Each structure stands twice: as C-alpha cells, then as structure tokens.
Amino acid sequence: MKYMLSFTVNGAPADVAVGPTETLLDVLRDRLGFTGAKRGCETGDCGACTVLVDGRSVRSCITLALTVQGKAVTTVEGLARDGKPHPLQQAFHDHGASQCGFCTPGMIVSLAELLEKNPEPCRDDARAAIAGNLCRCTGYVKIIDAAMAAARSPHKKGGPA
Numbered sequence: 123m124k125y126m127l128s129f130t131v132n133g134a135p136a137d138v139a140v141g142p143t144e145t146l147l148d149v150l151r152d153r154l155g156f157t158g159a160k161r162g163c164e165t166g167d168c169g170a171c172t173v174l175v176d177g178r179s180v181r182s183c184i185t186l187a188l189t190v191q192g193k194a195v196t197t198v199e200g201l202a203r204d205g206k207p208h209p210l211q212q213a214f215h216d217h218g219a220s221q222c223g224f225c226t227p228g229m230i231v232s233l234a235e236l237l238e239k240n241p242e243p244c245r246d247d248a249r250a251a252i253a254g255n256l257c258r259c260t261g262y263v264k265i266i267d268a269a270m271a272a273a274r275s276p277h278k279k280g281g282p283a
C-alpha cells in the first residue's frame with residue numbers, strides 16, 4: 123500500500139507515493155536524488171542524515187516519510203542562496219573542517235539550525251548543537267572554528283528554504 127506524500131524540499135513542491143515504513147532519508151536520497159543527507163548508522167546515532175523539517179533538525183533515517191506531510195524539508199543542498207554557498211559551507215571550506223566529508227552535511231545542517239535560533243553563539247553553543255553529530259576524522263576543533271567564523275558572517279541569516 124502506498125500513500126501520496128506531498129511536501130516541499132528546499133522550497134520546491136514534491137509529491138511521492140511512499141510506503142508506510144519508508145523513511146524520509148530513503149525518499150530524499152533514493153526517490154528524489156537529494157544525496158546530501160548521508161546514510162550512516164540508520165539507527166539515529168551518528169547524525170549524518172540530519173535535515174531540517176520546518177526549521178528543526180531531525181534524523182531522517184528514523185523519521186517516517188509520511189510524518190512530513192505538508193511540511194518544509196531542507197537538506198544541505200537547500201542552504202545555498204543565489205548560487206552562493208551558505209556561510210557555514212564557505213567556512214567549512216575555508217577552515218578545513220571537512221576531511222572525508224561524510225559527516226559534513228549533517229554538521230552543517232545542525233549548525234544552520236543553531237545560527238537561525240542564536241545568531242551569536244559561543245563555542246559551547248556550537249559544541250552542543252553538534253553533540254549528536256559524530257565525526258571520525260577532524261577532532262571537531264576545526265568544525266567549531268568554522269561555526270564561529272560563519273557566525274561572524276553578515277550573511278549568516280537567510281535560513282532554510
């Protein structure tokens with residue numbers, strides 16, 4: 123049995139017939155081609171699959187797709203504006219905050235939520251925001267450096283689609 127799921131992804135409407143057990147991550151990656159959200163643990167532990175639903179970060183691997191009916195989903199692909207990277211995306215690049223990059227989309231989405239809610243976070247705020255995002259490579263310092271640099275950017279607002 124399939125049900126029609128109608129929602130928006132990065133500001134564009136999407137209509138997909140989905141089964142009751144399909145996850146939001148499955149729909150985004152496998153049905154709609156938004157591969158920014160990564161398939162890591164699939165148990166809600168690593169944060170690689172993080173996306174925003176109506177501005178709040180969620181683990182798309184443990185979110186049933188049908189629960190986002192009528193809602194606005196933003197993936198890391200949707201954070202860029204007018205052809206320019208989001209300040210967090212730019213700062214991750216500038217500060218070498220990605221190594222293998224697998225955790226990076228989830229990190230950036232979690233930090234984008236933080237900057238929307240708290241435009242002047244301290245390093246501890248940023249640490250708390252990514253407490254559920256695991257990175258095997260960077261040691262986190264450069265990620266926090268990048269978050270602080272993005273917070274200083276005059277373009278940090280602009281938010282999710």
Ligand code: FES
Nearest residue numbers: 162163164169183
């Ligand atoms: S893949 Fe979703 S939390 Fe790890």
Ligand code: FES
Nearest residue numbers: 221222257258259
């Ligand atoms: S950069 Fe490799 S897991 Fe974070």
